[in-house]
Structures are given as C-alpha cells and as structure tokens.
Amino acid sequence: MNEAIQEVGRYRVRVSQTARDLRAAQRLRQLAFHGDDTTLDVDAYDPHCRHYLIEDVANGRLVCVFRMLPLNGGADIDRSYSAQFYELDALKTYPGRMVEMGRFCMHPEVHDADVLRIAWGAMTSYVDENNVELLFGCASFEGTDTSSYLDSFAMLRDRHLAPNRWLPRVKAPNVFRFASRLRRKPNLKAAQLSMPPMLRSYLLMGGWVSDHAVVDQKMNTLHVFTGVEVKAIPAARKRLLRALAC
Template identity: 50%
Template structure:
C-alpha cells in the first residue's frame, strides 16, 4: 500500500507530526501549543516517512465548543446549541506543502472512520490560505462569499483583532478553484460552509476562515464513498 495511516502514540511520533507542522507553519520553528496534549494526532506515512498530519479534538457537543482552537479566533456562541458530538480538525499539512488526490482520499477515509466511531455530527476547523495578503486569494474568497456562507443559525461572529470581510464581487470560478486549498475545496464539495470573514493570523502567516461541515448534509453517494475509503 502506498500510504499507511496511524495515530501518534509516543513523543517520537508527535515529534514527527510537529516536524511537518513546523515546516508548513513556522519556517522550521516550534509549532507545539497547549492543544496538542488534548488532541489525537494522525500521521499518514509513505515510503519516505510522514507525508501528512492533522490533529483532532473531540467535543461532546456544542456546549464544549469554547474549548476549541477555533474559539480563540471566532465567536462561536451560535454553535453552543449544536446538540451532537463534534470534531475539530486542525493543523492539516503535508510534506512539501502539496496534497495529491490519493493522499487526500486516504486522509478523508480516516476522517470518515473517526466520524463514524465518535458519532460526530459536525466537523469543523480553521481552513488556511498561505500568506496574509488578501489580494492573492481574492477570487477564492469571493467564491466562498458567493456560494458557501454559513447558515444563519450557526454563523461565527468576529472575535479576532485583525479580520477582513469576504469580498462581495463576481469571482472567476476557474481562478478561485485553483487558488482554493485542497482541504477546503473538499469541504465545500461536500456541503461545507465558511464564516463571512477571514482572520489574518500574523503568528502563522496565514489567512483562515472558519469552516463547518454538518455530517448529515453530506450527499449520500459521497458519504458512501468516504465510508468505502475508510474500509479499504
């Protein structure tokens, strides 16, 4: 098999995950934070070693959403009413910064397995664009504003100091999809939605949008395909 999925069980495993994260978010520096100790860390290996990592924080329901990483940057009070388990997906990154289709399928297969195992009703997190200049992502952000806005009942409000409203203009769809981070592209293809603003994260050198995916809203054919990946 080209890829092998495993969970970090030792400090050495966690160090491998942190190494991928440091290369993506910290120019080689330390990316450990206070959330690492309460998360499950997933590693996807290939013949060269870790090719992808992400972490997951399980929450009993929306009443615990204030414990999440995203709650530092967004006012998530509306989500406190969500009455099913939730999973926060964070720090998704790959070796070299590129995620091919096979690697993404493996990652989503593992996510589907964990969603079913935990009974999660929503997957959420911060989806990041590289760099803090909005102009570089203008079409992608405009497409999110036009087609993928959060429903009013769950809409995240502003908490961070430096934010920008998603541009309200006609995007170039081809340019937008090319610039869209692969993970976010998959979220939206399954019915995911985003906040009406992006947070400028100078610490990580990114722009990010809050992203939510209600598991029950995933098209049935896509849900079956994901469960098939989880079993393969």
C-alpha cells in the same frame, strides 16, 4: 479506523502512540507552517487531541499529519482552537457531538492527491465510529495577502456562507470581512484554482464558512471557520468517503 496501522496503496496511516510520534508530527508542522524543522510547532491543544500520521510505506517518511479534538457538543465549543479567533456562541446550542480537525499539513515536497484522500478516509472512520455530527476547523489560505484570493472569497460569499443560526461572529482583531465588503463577481475557474485543497474538500461535502477571514500573522495564513454537518453530506460523497475509510 481502529488504532492499528492501516496501509492504503503506498501510504500507511496511524494514530500517534508515543511522545516520539508526537514530536515527529510537531516537527513536520514546523516545517510546513514556518519553513524550518529545527524546532517544534507546539501548542496547548496538543495534549487533548488525537494525532494522525501518514507515512510513505517504502521509506517510513512522514508525509502528512493532522489532529482531532473531540467535543461532546456545543457547550464545549470554547475549548476548541477555533474559539481563539471566532466568536462561536451560536454553536453553543448545537446538540450533537463535534470534532475539530486541525494542524493539517503535508510535507512541502509531497504533492500526491492520494495523501489527502487517505486523510479523509481516516477522518471519516473517526466520525462514523464516534457518532460525530459536526466536523469543523480553520481552513487556511497560504499567506496574508487577500488580493491573491479575491475570486475564492467571492465564491465563498455567494455559495458557501454558514446558515445564520450557526454563523461565527468576529472576534480576532484583524479580519477580512469578505461577505460584506467584497463587491466583485467571482471568476469561478480562478476561484477553484486558488482554493486550498482541504477547503475544496469541505465544500464538496456541503461545508459552510464564516463570513470573514482571520488574518493570522503568527501562522502566516488567512483562515475561515469551516463546518460540515455530517447529515448534510451528499449521499454519493458519503459513499466515496466510506470507501476510502475501508
């Protein structure tokens, strides 16, 4: 996708061009993550990212935002937002270009699956146009109560752990080591129902996760490091994503 506005159905997606655009994105993030829009959700990574805004064509309402932080390769991994929470030395040898997708959120009153599809279309365009080989980020569960997501974590343990050569290690002071400490067999239906939609999308593309979740009190989330190696995305899924990107 180029820098111009692109309309898909009832929505348009565009890249932030002005300080006003960025403030609008930060205000929606504040609402989605912290429950109010009287201030802005701002951090030190914003100036280095490309920010995407998805709006309702009919009324201009901002319904979804996310940002992309480009990295030339594994040697740059410590510049990422995720590196605050995970020890990522294993990925320092990753040879290809990377992008970290972060701060993804939708307006709390919007529950349209088309918004997520459009977001993935925009991300796919970015990945293709910039020859990205690894897409990664922190995939978040709402709240910090692990008991609500035990089936999901058990499924991640059994089916979706990162390869040992890329496995993130523990860095954050408060983590849930689900791979080593969780003993339950997952109820797969319950696991899917409680899995965050963004993480489900990563997993459908062959994504993998860290063996532990970070308990992030500031953001009121549990999150797992999640990576998708572009070359490993199933062919049918690639065709679908590229159709969304058109």
